[in-house]
Structures are given as structure tokens and as C-alpha cells.
Amino acid sequence: MNSRHAIWISVALVAQLGAVEPEPIPAGEGKIDSVSFSFEKREGLIRHSGNVQLTIPGALNLTCEDLLAQRDASGKFSTIVATTNVVIQLLQVNDSPLFKAGSTNGSPVDTATAAVGSTVRPLETNWAYCFKAVFIGTNNTVVLTGSPETGSPRVMTATAAISAEELTYNRTTGKFTGSGKSQSRFKVGQFNLNPKRDGSTNSP
Amino acid sequence: MTALFRRVWMGTWRISLGSWMLAGGLTAADGKTNAVVKSGGVGASVGQGAGVNYPFYNKDGRLEANLRGASVEPIGGNQLRFHQLHIETFNEDGTPNLVGEAPDCVYSLATKTVSSSGPLLVIQSSGTFRVSGEGFLWEQITGRLVISNQAHTVFRLADSAFSRP
Numbered sequence: 001m002n003s004r005h006a007i008w009i010s011v012a013l014v015a016q017l018g019a020v021e022p023e024p025i026p027a028g029e030g031k032i033d034s035v036s037f038s039f040e041k042r043e044g045l046i047r048h049s050g051n052v053q054l055t056i057p058g059a060l061n062l063t064c065e066d067l068l069a070q071r072d073a074s075g076k077f078s079t080i081v082a083t084t085n086v087v088i089q090l091l092q093v094n095d096s097p098l099f100k101a102g103s104t105n106g107s108p109v110d111t112a113t114a115a116v117g118s119t120v121r122p123l124e125t126n127w128a129y130c131f132k133a134v135f136i137g138t139n140n141t142v143v144l145t146g147s148p149e150t151g152s153p154r155v156m157t158a159t160a161a162i163s164a165e166e167l168t169y170n171r172t173t174g175k176f177t178g179s180g181k182s183q184s185r186f187k188v189g190q191f192n193l194n195p196k197r198d199g200s201t202n203s204p
Numbered sequence: 205m206t207a208l209f210r211r212v213w214m215g216t217w218r219i220s221l222g223s224w225m226l227a228g229g230l231t232a233a234d235g236k237t238n239a240v241v242k243s244g245g246v247g248a249s250v251g252q253g254a255g256v257n258y259p260f261y262n263k264d265g266r267l268e269a270n271l272r273g274a275s276v277e278p279i280g281g282n283q284l285r286f287h288q289l290h291i292e293t294f295n296e297d298g299t300p301n302l303v304g305e306a307p308d309c310v311y312s313l314a315t316k317t318v319s320s321s322g323p324l325l326v327i328q329s330s331g332t333f334r335v336s337g338e339g340f341l342w343e344q345i346t347g348r349l350v351i352s353n354q355a356h357t358v359f360r361l362a363d364s365a366f367s368r369p
Contacts, residue, residue: 028361037335037355041347048355056361 030056032067044071052082061089064133072137080135086144088128127156130167142169152181160186258284258311260344269293269344271311271318282313291318293347300329306340316344324351333359 025031035050046069054062065084072078130144130153144153144167154163155176165180258271274288291304304327309320324340326349327333337351 025358029358030361032355032357032359034355035353037337037349037351037357039335039347039349041349048357 025055025057027057030054030060034067044073045069046071059091062133063087076137077135078137082133083131085150086128086130086133088130088133090126090128091124124158126158128167128169129154129156140171142171143167144169160184266296267294267298279310284311284313285309286311286318289318291342303327303329304342309340318342318344331360333357 032048032052032054034048034052036048038047038049039045040047048067050065052062052064052067054060054067062082064082064086067080067082069080070078128144129150131147131150132145134143134145135141136143144155146152146165152163152165153167154161155167155169162176162178162182162184164178164182167176167178169176256273256276258273258276259267260269260271262268270292271286272290272292273286276287277285279285286309287307289304289306289309291302291306293301295301304324306318306320306322306324308322309318309324311318319341321339323336323338325334325336335351335355335357337353337355339352341350341352342348
């Protein structure tokens with residue numbers, strides 16, 4: 001075998017190694033990939049920094065630049081803070097209502113005026129974009145906020161898009177509420193706005 | 205300095221770590237967690253050979269961590285090189301907390317840190333999570349662990365904040 005053959009074999013081996021699929025995540029587990037990791041035992045802080053990718057198969061994908069989790073004395077996570085270019089892909093696997101009542105500007109209310117009565121369909125994917133996402137363990141909520149550079153946080157579903165100065169997702173009820181200036185966009189076709197003469201509707 | 209304490213024991217060259225550390229005048233930076241290596245204690249010696257132990261006790265005599273290497277060698281500058289390091293840390297009640305493995309790393313007697321540019325795998329004893337990466341620093345006194353590159357964490361959903369409400 002001459003040197004040229006050896007080089008080609010090496011290239012082929014490298015190509016093979018590079019094509020290896022990532023290790024699948026076992027059932028019941030999630031994973032976090034990042035550039036760096038730190039664990040502060042005394043403070044109970046766990047931090048992932050740099051190109052953070054959190055994956056919970058079938059439920060959640062989150063990317064950001066910094067993910068800081070704090071555990072309390074009992075070992076439970078009291079807060080988890082994701083910051084900078086936060087993108088959350090939430091795969092709803094139940095049909096619990098995501099949106100409830102109508103919205104007004106000002107005090108915290110349900111934001112999704114447009115989506116009154118709608119529910120998240122099974123296996124529907126929802127997206128959230130924000131500067132900072134804070135999970136608060138005591139009330140099981142996730143608070144999304146923006147920044148002057150990125151603007152307000154926003155949530156997009158298959159049928160609606162909502163934004164507000166602050167969006168709060170209650171994980172127990174599956175409901176989003178917002179505060180501050182809010183905006184909603186929705187697909188008209190999902191509502192029975194144009195009844196036909198025969199009594200049927202245009203709803204999908 | 206270390207040559208003064210070398211002696212033949214069980215057919216291998218060994219170093220009395222306790223005497224070596226005392227000779228080095230080592231003290232913990234933090235009085236609250238003043239770690240003391242007990243000379244003459246279980247495995248309180250290093251050298252060439254399998255299962256070389258390096259235990260850490262706090263000021264109350266509680267075992268905080270144990271470093272075990274396939275072989276350990278002094279490399280100067282108050283540093284020890286561990287090959288095939290297996291490190292265990294313990295909770296205050298004595299139960300195991302973290303278990304880590306690194307093929308090659310350096311322990312600094314001066315700063316009480318373990319570091320390496322190579323890989324590290326850490327597993328929480330109860331299986332809650334495991335972390336791996338390339339290049340790390342572990343501070344024995346504070347319990348702080350930093351992995352510098354290619355950090356991968358796998359965690360059990362049932363024990364995490366991401367479990368379903």
C-alpha cells in the first residue's frame with residue numbers, strides 16, 4: 001500500500017467517523033449540549049454556556065447562549081434561566097387548552113384574544129422566541145421577556161402568534177398570560193366567522 | 205524534596221503523601237473546609253501501582269472525596285499526575301454524590317485542584333445526571349467543577365424541572 005492509498009483510506013475513515021449519528025437519548029432522559037459547563041456545589045448552581053441546546057425528546061427543544069439552573073437545599077430546581085437568543089420549541093402532547101380568555105393591554109391577562117376557545121392540538125408544535133426565559137419552580141411557570149435589541153417575546157402556534165412585553169406560561173394549566181403591550185395574530189379560517197347559507201361554516 | 209521520603213514498600217516505590225504534604229507546608233485556603241489528608245490513613249499514600257488512593261477529609265474527619273488512580277507520580281511544582289483517575293465525592297451524610305473518571309489529569313497540592321485538557325465523565329451516584337466533556341478543572345475545597353469544551357449533560361426527566369407538571 002502506497003502513501004496515496006493510505007491517505008484515501010484515512011479520509012474514508014474520517015468521513016465514516018464524521019457520519020456517525022449522535023447517540024440517541026434514552027427514554028425518560030433529556031440532554032444538554034453546550035460549549036462549557038460549570039457546577040458550583042455550595043450555591044447549587046449548574047451552568048451551561050455557549051451554543052446551548054437542550055433536548056427532551058418529543059416534548060421540548062431549547063437553544064440559547066446561557067442556561068443557569070439553581071437547585072435548592074432539597075436538590076430540586078428552584079429556577080432555571082435561559083438567556084440570549086432563546087428559542088423554545090414546545091411540542092404539546094396533550095390537548096389541554098393553551099389559550100383561554102381574551103386580552104387587553106395593561107394588567108396581566110390572557111393574551112390570545114384571537115385564539116379564544118382554541119386549544120393546542122395533539123402533537124402541535126409551538127415556538128417561543130425571547131431574550132430571557134425564566135422557569136420558577138415555586139409556581140411552575142416560565143416567564144418570557146425581551147430586550148431592546150430583540151424586542152418583545154413572542155409565541156407562535158399553528159394558528160396564532162402572540163407577543164407581549166412579558167409572557168408567562170403556566171405549566172400546570174398550560175395557559176399563556178401576558179402583560180404590557182400585547183399583540184395577537186391569527187388565522188381567520190379557524191373561527192366560524194362566515195356561516196354559509198346552508199348553515200355550515202368555513203371552519204377547518 | 206520528595207526523594208527524601210521515598211521508600212521501598214511492597215516492592216514498589218511509594219511516597220508518604222502525608223509527610224510530603226506536611227513538608228510542603230500545605231494549608232487549605234478556606235478554613236471552613238480545611239481539608240486534611242490523613243497520613244497513615246486508608247490509602248494515604250501514592251505511588252506506582254493499582255488502586256492508589258488519595259482521600260480528602262474535612263476538619264471534622266468526614267470523608268469528602270477520594271481520588272484513586274491506576275498510578276500516580278509527582279511531576280514537580282507540588283503537582284501529582286494521576287493516570288486513570290477515579291474520583292468520588294460524598295455528601296455530608298456520607299453517601300456517595302458524584303463519581304468521575306478521567307484518563308489523565310494533574311492534582312495540584314498547592315491549589316487543591318484537579319485539572320486536565322483531556323476528557324472527563326462525571327456521573328451522579330443516584331443516576332440523576334451524567335456530564336462529560338473535554339478539559340476540566342475541579343476545585344476540591346469549593347466543590348466547583350468546570351468543563352471547558354464539548355460539554356454534554358444527560359439528565360433523568362423524573363428528577364428534573366422538566367418533568368411534566
